[in-house]
Amino acid sequence: MTPPHRRRRRPWTVPAAGATLSAVALGLVVTTTYAAPFAGGSPLPRVVGPVAAPAVTPSCQPWQTRQAVPSGVTLTPRVFPTDEPAAPTAPARPTSRPTARPTATTATAPKPPKVRVVCRNAPPTPFAHPAWEPESVVGGSRMAETGVLVDRPASVPAPPEVYDVSYVVADLETGEILAAKSPHAWLRPASTLKTLTALTLMPRLDPRRVVVAGQDAQDAAGSRVGILAGNRYPVSSLFDAMLMFSANDAVYALADAAGGYDATVALMNAKAEQIGAHDTLTVDPSGLDDGAQRSSAYDLALIGRDAMRLPAFRAAITKRDAVFPGGKDKQGKVWPAFHVYNINELLRHYPGAIGIKPGRTDRAQHTFVGAATRGGRTLVVTQMGSITGSWKPTAALLDWGFANADRVAPVGRLVEPGEAAAPVPAPELPALPTGGATGTGGGTGTAPPSGTGTPAPVAAPTTEATAYDRTLSLVVLAGAGVVVTAAVALLALARRRRRAA
Structure with a gap:
């Protein structure tokens, strides 16, 4: 029997178990504390289901934007925004939870979805210009607004949705503007500027005159008809090549005949100011993207209307083809005469079309000045900054104009030559303070520039x-x-x- 004064020793397992549990708990706390935040400040993402294969990012041009194309979506040529293929919707999640969780041995992991990134042309961003006094805006105060402008009753449908950054639909005879979209936005005109070249030079040059082409004409960039330096070409043939085939070499040959490149540019800017096209600045008479060369849908409507008043211009833009003279190159080879065709597709597809001029450059994208006659009425349509070169959006705007010309109120008008002065800039308001007791911080008092429909980049992870x-x-x-x-x-x-x- 153990003496009562001697204490019983407790087993060593109890403190050992306690120490072990404490060590495990401390390890869990330390591990959780240092593993919860990632070193970069963001936790690592949880992998749910199959991982999408990384998309190869292409190198896009400055006038393009990257766009992610989901699996199963087929890209088609752009015509109308409503025709853009929609991304497939994600399947709905099941409402009831599965009774058994599939194991790694029985479950078959689906293939990861394929996402490709492509480069697509983006609508150009208009040049910045000062705000104007509404009463001084050429064509009426509403012409200073942005977005689609139309004064219609509820029974009249809205104008068709098109990709154009800017457009104008107007009556060629009365000058009434039936509908418009950002009509005074400053954009690059591309080859539609050749309409102003013809308006400026046709009254100055005898169509029977023969011009000797220079080396600058032969070396022209962009679209060319094939002029050979040192050869002789009639002015009428040069106008045909410029207006029908959009030949830049013909433009430079005509500019030489009118006094030279710089003199032609000065004459074109003076002509634009005379007819009220104050948005237009000519730098290159061919319309190529050069410097701050610009125009607007409103100005192109003015230029197109005045050019259509020239019988020689009307005759040239409606020709389907014409014979262009050949010549002899520097190696002595003789090139025979050949046919030049009209690249305006509206003439071939739209009944009643009478012109006028298409255009395209990388930075301007597609531009167009068109006209058609139906039921004794002639409409002019000008379009700028489109990402489609199809004739169908032009036809849709013309159809809407012919169907509703007598049912809508004009939102503006095309001014006559010498009628309108340049718009007056609005006074600038003083900038509000960004700090102080009442300041909310950071603002500068200016609104961010509006978008132009550029496709969104690849979305960031959720x-x-x-x-x-x-x-x-x-x-x-x-x-x-x-x-x-x-x-x-x-x-x-x-x-x-x-x-x-």
């Missing part, structure tokens, strides 16, 4: 994985707290039993 990881970290931390509490309770119980013994 925050679902981030939220999941944070929740998981909290659960682990709570579990570690429970373990620590249990360990402390066990130690306290062991100590109490020791005292009782």
Whole structure:
């Protein structure tokens, strides 16, 4: 029998178990604390299902934008915005939870979805220009507005939705503007500027005159008819090549005949100011993207209307083909005469079309000046900044104009030559303070520039994985707290039993 004054030794397993539980709890706490935040400040994403294969990012041109194309979507040539293929919708999540979780041996992982990134032409951004006094805007105060402008009753449908950054639909005879979209936006005109070249030079040059082409004409960039330096060409043939085939070499040959490149540019700018086309600035008479060369849909309507008053211009733009003279090159080879065709597709597809001039450059994208006659009425349509070269949007705007010309109120008008002065800039308001007791911080008082429909870039990953990881970290931390509490309770119980013994 053990003497009563001798205490019973407690087993060593109790403190060992307590120490082990405490060490495990401390390890969980430390691990959770340092694993919850990522080194870069963001948690690692949770992998849910198959991982999409990384898309190869192409190198796009400055006038293009990257666009992600989901699997199953086929890109087609752009005509109308409503024809853009929509991305496939994600399948709905099941409402009931599965009874059994598939294992790695029985479940077959689906193939990761393929996403490709392509370069697509983006609508150009208009040049910045000062705000104008509404009463001084050429064509009427509403012409200073942006977006689609139309004064129609509820029974009249809205104008068709098109890709154009800017357009004007007007009556060629009365000058009434039936509908418009940002009519005074400053944009690059591309080859529609050749309409102003013809309006300026046709009254100055005898169509029977023969011009000797220079080397600058032969070396012209862009579209060319094939002029050979040192050869002789009639002015009428040069106008045909310029207006029908949009030949830049013919433009430079005509400019030489009119006094030279610089003299022609000065004459074109003076002509634009005379007819009220104050948005237009000519730098290159061919329309190529050069410097700050610009125009507007409103100005192109003025230029097109005045050019259509020239019989020689009307005759040239409606020709389907013409014979262009040949010549002899520097190697002595003789090139025979050949046919030049009209590149205006509206003439071939739209009944009643009478012109006028298409254009395209990389930075301007597609521009167009068109006209058609139906039922004794002639309409002119000008379009700028489109990403489609199809004739169908032009035809849709013309159809809408012919159907509703007598049912809508004009939103503006085309001014006559010498009638309108340049618009007056609006006074600038003083900038508001960005600090102080009443300041909200950071503002400059100017609104950000509006978008032009550029496709959105590839979307960034969502925050679902981030939220999941944070929740998981909290659960682990709570579990570690429970373990620590249990360990402390066990130690306290062991100590109490020791005292009782």
